Amino acid sequence: VSSKYNTSWSVVYLGNETYYTPTVGITTGAPPVAKPPAAKPPVVQKVQGYANRNANLYKKTLQSSPVARVLPQYTTVTYSKHNTSWSVVYIGTETFYTPTSWLTAGKAPAAPAAKPQGKVYTNTPGDVLNVRASASASSTVLGRLAHGTQVDHYGSTNGFYKIKYNGRDGYISTAYAMTLKPNAASNAVIVLDAGHGGRDPGAVSGSLYEKTVVLDVSKRVETYLRSKYGYEVRLTRSTDVYLTLDQRVQTAKTLRGNLFVSLHTNAATTPAAKGVETFYSSYSAHSAKSRVLATNIQSNLMGKMSGMTNRGVKTANYYVISYNTMPSALVELGFISSPQDVTHLRSDASRQRMAEGVAEGIAQYVRAYH
Ligand SMILES: [Zn+2]
Structure with missing residues (x-):
């Protein structure tokens, strides 16, 4: 503690004693804290x-x-x-x-090879299957595999299985590969008939045409039966073309079909009409087997489409199922005029389930008779 004594000197009080010192040597306020020496940053050992x-x-x-x-x-x-x-x-x-x-110090080991996810057989009777460089039908062909070749696959993307081919990655179409051995499959020829086509759109709901829906579902049925069962499947039409009813029957005959399934969608003047139904002809020479085929399709289809109304199996003497020379059925996949059914007919996911239902019904029939 200090007090000013005159212009240049101050009195300093220490205990009971007093001293004099030049005022310039004294600073008022608390003494500053001495700065510690700057700490060295810790050495980071990378x-x-x-x-x-x-x-x-x-x-x-x-x-x-x-x-x-x-x-x-x-x-x-x-x-x-x-x-x-x-x-x-x-x-x-x-x-x-x-x-x-x-974390582990040191060099990373090589990543272990991916594990195969399953085995498939190539399924191209009388033909070979292209192995592509990528999962695209337009990519480079690396080589070809014979019908019935067993390969390990490493998952599928974009409709292609990834496989190993001559030590590198290759891709084969899932449509021509199946999980069962091809020779376990039946020799039955399945003829699928997508109703209408070309200038005949069939039933229409806005921009949605029956001919388009049934062609898409037919192709899905074809792909499913080929890839899962290795069955031989033929279509009366695979594009948007017009065929007469008799041309459809004649085509099935020419293809030496063992069974015939025609796909349609229904339409009614009332939006209340809805549901799935399958027809066979009591008039046909194969009405007993046709009834089994229709029943198998209807029950498998309803198994996949349980949210839709089951209108059951019915008889009708439609041309393509009455005049055919093989067991035949005609499926009405739903009413394009029904607000409920049309959501399924528009949906890719529902079309796929419909196709799987129809296909499993056909497969059930084929297992019983072929
Ligand atoms: Zn129709």
Whole structure:
């Protein structure tokens, strides 16, 4: 404590004693705290290593915090120890935290080869199957596989199975591969008839035409029966063309079909009419087997489309099922005039389920008779 004595001197009080000192040597207020010497930054020991699992990276040293990104297993990383259990991972200019136990110092081992997901057989009777460089029908052909060749597949994308071909990745169409051995399949020739076509649109609901829906479903039935069962399937039409009813019957004969299934959609003047029904002809020479075929299709179809009304199996002497020379059925997949049915007829997912129902009904019939 001090007080000014005159212009240049001050009195300093220490205990009971007083002293004099030049005022310039005294600063009022609390003395400044001495600055500690600047601490040396800790030496960061960076390590090269790899993620020994798919390692979550965090912005905090907390596994319950949001995952900032995931480091795939065997990815090489630079990291340093942060504390006893966490490390800092350096990616570009960013830093993340990850548990040290998920990292291993040193060189990453080669990632183990992907495991096959199943076996399939190529199914191109009398023909070969192209192996493509990518999952596209327009990509380079790497080679060809004979009918009935068994291959391991590594999953499917875009309608192609990924396979190994001469030590590299190749792709084969799932439409020409099947999970059962082709020689276990029946020799039955299945003829699918997509109703209407060309200048005859069939029943219409706005921009939706019966001829389009039934051609799409027919192709789905074809693909399903080929790929799952290896059956031989033929279509009376595979494009938007007009065929007379008699041309359809004659085509089935020429193709030496063993059974014939015509696909249609219904229409009514009232929107209340709805549901799925299958017809056979009591007039046909094959009415007993046709009834079994129609019944199998209707029950399998309803199994897949349980949300739709089941109108059952009926008889009708429609031309294509009455004058055919093989067991025949005609399926009405739903009413294009019904607001409920039309949502299914428009939907890809519903069309696929309809196709699978029709196909499984056909397969049930084929297993019984062929
Ligand atoms: Zn029709």
